Amino acid sequence: MKCNARLKNIAASACLAAISGMVYADDTVQDIVIPSMASTYTGGSRSYMLALNDTGAVKEQAGATPAMQTAEFEPPMFSGSNAHKYLGLGTLALVVATAIAPKPAEIEDRAPTQAELDAQKSSTHAKLGRAAAALAAATVTTGLLAHWDDFHLEDGWTDPDNLHALLGTAGALAMLAAVSQAPEGGHAGTGMAGGIAMGIAIKLTW
């Protein structure tokens, strides 16, 4: 049963990571420009201009890219970078929610029954903890995909992006470890350490 729950956690994290990958793929999708009849016509018109010995047109061709009228630029509402940001903030919110959610009573003087173990695993605290760990894994995945070029070892660990990546990954791993340890004692400390590491990571690049 415990193995089953762990498998579920891993599967949930993998699914979120896969979704994160899709977000990135959508963000970097190539816009294929298919030539239309209109573009063939306008392309052809240029040869007529050259035939007219329009030296101005020739200079423009050789010098630079023709200016295009573009609509006012609007930054994308949804991008890999934004997905990473919202997942990170969501993780922090879930860490706080996990910490304050009511926990099932601890049983110290005897071995818990199966019903008590099931109750612990299905408690709000446990569900929030698992969700936080899964979101943390997705945050790290989107971070690696969307910001891979902001991370350079030669800049050293004082570089804010390097430190952000290090602390964020360590925080996510600590949260996964806490979920894996639960409901045994000591998992709360690991989970909180993970949450704090992630909080500092966010602050460094906020």
Added chain:
Amino acid sequence: MSKKLKVVALLAGVLLTNGTYAQAEENFGKWLINFQRTKEVKPVTDKQYLKECGDCHFAYQPGLLPARSWEKLLTADALKNHFGDNAELDRDTLQAIHDYAVENAADKSFYKRSRKIALATAEGEAPLRIIEVRYIKRKHQDIPEKMVKGNQDVKSLSHCNKCHTQADKGVFDEDTVSIPNYPDWDD
């Protein structure tokens, strides 16, 4: 349980009240408890700097170069030949602009991109051009030349605001980049 709730409520309170009046003061303590975004470069707030520099070119944020660079750039002699142009200023104006640039330089800023620039320029000669900063160079190395030098609406990497649509606000992230004549370009 109630103790934890109190701590969380206190933290939430600090977070909410701080955000309303926090200013990006260049002080570590204030930065730590400041929840305003400092991910980019501190925007120019000085009207004189904006006017004097912005009359001829994009008013580059002081956080784009270290103080050593501004010290070299903003002297009466240096401004006589400011990248090929005479940009002389009267003594008081020059002093005010110099002081503003040096006080808000990359190595004195807690804004993330400025900190990265400060790290990249910590050693060696102080760069005089922003595009000479290792970090800035690296960020632009994948952009084909035809999109910059060969692009009549850009011409040079020094024209930051041609592609960085929110450069005047100090925002240089990829989501706000739009290269003229290449609207579909994506890094």
